[in-house]
Amino acid sequence: MAAESWEQVPLGAVVTEIRNGTSPVESQTWTGVQMLGLGCLTLNGFQPRQLKHAPSASLGQHTAVLRDGDLLVSRANTRELVGVAGIYRDIGTPCIYPDLMMRLRSSEEYVPEFLEIVLRAPKARRRIAALAQGTSDSMVKISGAALRRVPVPVIPMREQQRIVELVDAVSAQERAIEDSITKLRRVRQGALLAAMAPLGGNESLKGWARMPLKDIVPTAEYGVSEALDRDSRGIAVLRMNNLESGRPELSDLRYSPVPLPARLELSHGDVLFNRTNSIDHIGKSAMWRGEIPKASFASYLVRINPDASRLIPEYLVEWLMHPLVRQRVRSISTVAVQQVNVNPTRLRELVIDMPIDLGEQRRIVDSLYACDAQISGEQEELRKLRALKTGLVDDLLSGKA
Numbered sequence: 001m002a003a004e005s006w007e008q009v010p011l012g013a014v015v016t017e018i019r020n021g022t023s024p025v026e027s028q029t030w031t032g033v034q035m036l037g038l039g040c041l042t043l044n045g046f047q048p049r050q051l052k053h054a055p056s057a058s059l060g061q062h063t064a065v066l067r068d069g070d071l072l073v074s075r076a077n078t079r080e081l082v083g084v085a086g087i088y089r090d091i092g093t094p095c096i097y098p099d100l101m102m103r104l105r106s107s108e109e110y111v112p113e114f115l116e117i118v119l120r121a122p123k124a125r126r127r128i129a130a131l132a133q134g135t136s137d138s139m140v141k142i143s144g145a146a147l148r149r150v151p152v153p154v155i156p157m158r159e160q161q162r163i164v165e166l167v168d169a170v171s172a173q174e175r176a177i178e179d180s181i182t183k184l185r186r187v188r189q190g191a192l193l194a195a196m197a198p199l200g201g202n203e204s205l206k207g208w209a210r211m212p213l214k215d216i217v218p219t220a221e222y223g224v225s226e227a228l229d230r231d232s233r234g235i236a237v238l239r240m241n242n243l244e245s246g247r248p249e250l251s252d253l254r255y256s257p258v259p260l261p262a263r264l265e266l267s268h269g270d271v272l273f274n275r276t277n278s279i280d281h282i283g284k285s286a287m288w289r290g291e292i293p294k295a296s297f298a299s300y301l302v303r304i305n306p307d308a309s310r311l312i313p314e315y316l317v318e319w320l321m322h323p324l325v326r327q328r329v330r331s332i333s334t335v336a337v338q339q340v341n342v343n344p345t346r347l348r349e350l351v352i353d354m355p356i357d358l359g360e361q362r363r364i365v366d367s368l369y370a371c372d373a374q375i376s377g378e379q380e381e382l383r384k385l386r387a388l389k390t391g392l393v394d395d396l397l398s399g400k401a
Helices: 057-059 112-120 122-131 157-197 312-322 322-330 357-396
Strands: 008-011 013-018 071-074 085-087 103-105 134-136 140-142 150-152 207-210 235-236 255-256 269-276 283-289 295-297 301-303 351-355
Touching: 071 112, 103 112, 103 351, 112 122, 112 150, 112 157, 112 357, 122 357, 134 255, 157 357, 235 269, 269 312, 283 312, 312 322, 351 357
Parallel strands: 235 295
Antiparallel strands: 008 150, 013 103, 071 085, 071 103, 134 140, 207 351, 235 255, 269 283, 269 301
């Protein structure tokens, strides 16, 4: 069927229901009823996570009880995630959805899985983001009335099913790569735990040293406190969200419009520690490798460079990411408004275990980096597959495929 022959109609014309969820008080005990968290709707579809116990009386609110195959849409979220859709799949217990979501039920002429594909397509995602309202990109909302205006192609049921089957085949490949990445991350975690085994014992192994971090990290240096903006003509300044898995994450940079002290410019090998964040993210660390020519770091990060003659910076970052060390960091943190803080002086009082030989430190790091290389390879394959899927969906919905 030619693309130009596919009529476009509003979503409201092909659904029988668009209904907001409910807002029951969370139960502290198991009631047999679950409530979805907003995190269940992701850019990759429905994921049964962030579930909460809901009062059993919620079952009496029958309008919010889900059934297998219901199409859910995020009605309040970040601008990136608002309107993201996912098909609910039965999780084995009665389940309700919160008022931050909407439930859609399609007419007999439309397959719910097809409508999910339509709503997740780039063109619809852009349209939904434009229709969403809010003063901050961190929380915007889309109304049911606005969602009803999103265009949907009029496609015969048989063609809808063909499109769903083709997209599902690619999605199966996605899930296989995602599972592989998850397994590789577990392998890396196991390698990290095994390599730094002395952390779990009371005595150091032969060839290992144990000492306060301050003995090999002379100083902890705070970053800049200048107001930042998005104008890339300024100097890039790393913030708390720019540290991820031991490396800088530069997809969302901010810049200082004024000159910064030269001593606070980052150099290859600098170790950054996130001293202010939520309890789950406090203590994230990374090593700067000169990813861009010139950059600095914000004041809620500190630079903690080791004595390079005794400890390589890569090992320090891996040590900081060790689960036991992360737990110790949380234990010395103090609670502030919606965040926790770690005093760098107290951080430097933590005891570090490390091989005395720099070559052994390097061997440990290299074994972990070998895992990282495999993970990066799989992530690149996943990126390519998702780009292929996006193009396929666009072609299918326009009648080109």
